Amino acid sequence: MSMRHRIVLLVMLMLFIGGCGATNSPRGAIPNAHAPAIVRLATTTSTADSGLLEVILPAFEQQYNARVEVIAVGTGQALKLGENGDADVVLVHARSHEDAFVAKGLGINRRNVMYNDFVLVGPVTDPAGIAGMPLAAEAFQTIADTAATFASRGDDSGTHSKELTIWHSIGITPTAELNWYQSLGQGMGETLITANEQLAYTLADRGTYLALRDNLPNLTIVVGGETIEDNHDPALLNPYSVILVNPERYPDIQAELAEQLAAWLVTDETQAQIATFGIDAYGQPLFFPGMAQ
Amino acid sequence: MEDLFNGLQQALALILDGDSETWQITLLSLQVSGVALAFSTLIGIPLGALLGLRSFQGRRLVIALIYTGMGFPPVVIGLLVYLLLSRAGPLGFLGWLFTPSAMILAQTIISFPLVAGFTMAAVMSVDPALRTQVTSLGASTMQTTFAILWEARTGVIISVIAGFGGIISEVGAVMLVGGNIQGSTRVLTTAIVLETRRGRFDLALALAFILLAIMFAINLLILRLQGKLD
Numbered sequence: 001m002s003m004r005h006r007i008v009l010l011v012m013l014m015l016f017i018g019g020c021g022a023t024n025s026p027r028g029a030i031p032n033a034h035a036p037a038i039v040r041l042a043t044t045t046s047t048a049d050s051g052l053l054e055v056i057l058p059a060f061e062q063q064y065n066a067r068v069e070v071i072a073v074g075t076g077q078a079l080k081l082g083e084n085g086d087a088d089v090v091l092v093h094a095r096s097h098e099d100a101f102v103a104k105g106l107g108i109n110r111r112n113v114m115y116n117d118f119v120l121v122g123p124v125t126d127p128a129g130i131a132g133m134p135l136a137a138e139a140f141q142t143i144a145d146t147a148a149t150f151a152s153r154g155d156d157s158g159t160h161s162k163e164l165t166i167w168h169s170i171g172i173t174p175t176a177e178l179n180w181y182q183s184l185g186q187g188m189g190e191t192l193i194t195a196n197e198q199l200a201y202t203l204a205d206r207g208t209y210l211a212l213r214d215n216l217p218n219l220t221i222v223v224g225g226e227t228i229e230d231n232h233d234p235a236l237l238n239p240y241s242v243i244l245v246n247p248e249r250y251p252d253i254q255a256e257l258a259e260q261l262a263a264w265l266v267t268d269e270t271q272a273q274i275a276t277f278g279i280d281a282y283g284q285p286l287f288f289p290g291m292a293q
Numbered sequence: 294m295e296d297l298f299n300g301l302q303q304a305l306a307l308i309l310d311g312d313s314e315t316w317q318i319t320l321l322s323l324q325v326s327g328v329a330l331a332f333s334t335l336i337g338i339p340l341g342a343l344l345g346l347r348s349f350q351g352r353r354l355v356i357a358l359i360y361t362g363m364g365f366p367p368v369v370i371g372l373l374v375y376l377l378l379s380r381a382g383p384l385g386f387l388g389w390l391f392t393p394s395a396m397i398l399a400q401t402i403i404s405f406p407l408v409a410g411f412t413m414a415a416v417m418s419v420d421p422a423l424r425t426q427v428t429s430l431g432a433s434t435m436q437t438t439f440a441i442l443w444e445a446r447t448g449v450i451i452s453v454i455a456g457f458g459g460i461i462s463e464v465g466a467v468m469l470v471g472g473n474i475q476g477s478t479r480v481l482t483t484a485i486v487l488e489t490r491r492g493r494f495d496l497a498l499a500l501a502f503i504l505l506a507i508m509f510a511i512n513l514l515i516l517r518l519q520g521k522l523d
Contacts, residue, residue, distance in 0.1 A: 040391065045490060049490050049491045054475075069472070069474045069477060070474065070475065071391065071472040071473070071474060072473065072487075084379045084380055084381040084382075085379070085380035085381055085385070086379050086380055086381075086390055086391070187490055188490070189489060189490035189491065189492060190489075190490070211492050212491075212492035214492070215492050250380055252380065253380075
């Protein structure tokens with residue numbers, strides 16, 4: 001066999017390896033006699049990364065012979081996917097963005113699904129001296145006064161949106177000129193890892209912090225307490241809502257299945273399952289069903 | 294250090310135990326990048342040969358575009374492909390978004406300038422005397438091109454390796470247009486990002502070791518092939 005033939009053979013082999021297998025099926029890769037309908041859920045990294053959806057969704061998939069494709073992005077991007085009709089339903093946590101989403105007619109039927117809380121974490125050494133303060137606003141003010149390093153998500157996520165709300169409540173607009181304020185433009189995990197290395201304060205959702213705690217030896221919770229019961233600041237509550245993408249804008253989306261999924265999320269059975277998730281791994285639930293009180 | 298060691302140990306365990314999800318993710322990575330590489334080889338080698346051997350109007354502009362493409366951030370390609378394939382975009386009717394097809398499209402766009410650029414450089418470095426000689430022997434344009442590509446084979450093979458390296462390890466574009474959907478569009482790189490975000494550093498490292506092993510094996514294979522060709 002000539003060398004030239006070998007090259008042709010190699011290219012054909014490449015095409016063959018690539019061609020066989022699942023790459024051609026349009027949506028998903030799991031063959032099934034009764035191919036399940038697919039519903040796309042755009043959600044935030046906090047819900048997906050915690051593992052909650054992997055635990056609760058199989059029951060829905062079985063009951064409705066459906067497959068839920070979870071796309072985990074920031075709240076900003078999740079809403080954008082909904083706006084463009086690239087997701088059928090969104091599960092997000094940024095109330096002001098959600099209200100705008102529904103008001104503009106991009107989404108319909110907002111439902112409260114669950115909540116948890118944010119905590120302010122910071123260096124064990126607590127350079128700003130804010131450990132144990134009951135209110136986040138007070139702690140944020142002290143961080144600004146003492147110019148202690150603060151790491152911000154800076155990515156238009158639900159957590160970033162909450163952080164900005166707290167800064168605005170004390171009349172501060174963080175900008176790049178403030179040398180103690182670092183806008184990272186990163187996800188929660190990356191931001192916590194950065195804060196751990198740079199000995200910075202940061203606002204985090206409790207679930208992600210608990211999941212990463214073992215890798216963050218330099219950080220501790222300074223405001224928000226060890227569990228949600230110890231969190232005395234209602235401003236730190238973190239409610240999640242499910243919103244259907246408006247089917248009038250995109251007739252092709254899976255409107256019916258999306259509605260079934262949203263309704264299923266708030267059934268008693270699902271809510272009970274949400275309430276117990278995380279107790280085994282973290283000694284406390286990561287999400288609480290229903291609407292924040 | 295402990296994470297590193299655990300990662301290596303876990304990588305071996307995942308492979309040896311035949312963990313089905315790890316296999317599926319690995320296979321999908323190879324499929325997506327393999328098909329994308331096949332397409333970009335089919336486009337890139339002829340294009341590189343054309344740019345290296347012919348002079349025509351607009352050649353410099355095309356070369357400038359190819360060089361720009363070689364250094365373009367994959368995430369921007371991902372964003373453009375997303376906007377193209379979104380239901381709100383011009384090709385939304387295809388239903389490709391968040392499927393392997395979208396990932397293949399993005400990776401083809403990322404890798405073909407690499408293949409074309411390096412192929413062009415390789416054929417240009419071939420002694421011009423060869424071309425004159427082959428032509429004077431009565432070879433057709435096609436035969437001359439093949440003869441020069443053959444002479445430049447080391448460089449052409451490197452162009453294909455560069456193209457593959459550029460996409461198998463790429464994360465920005467496949468994350469955006471694939472969506473990192475479990476069991477459907479999750480590949481090694483996006484799985485590594487996910488596990489890092491989840492704080493499972495050892496699992497992330499395990500997947501990284503698998504990726505490293507694949508790249509190493511493919512480079513070995515190609516170097517071996519190159520040795521036989523010389």
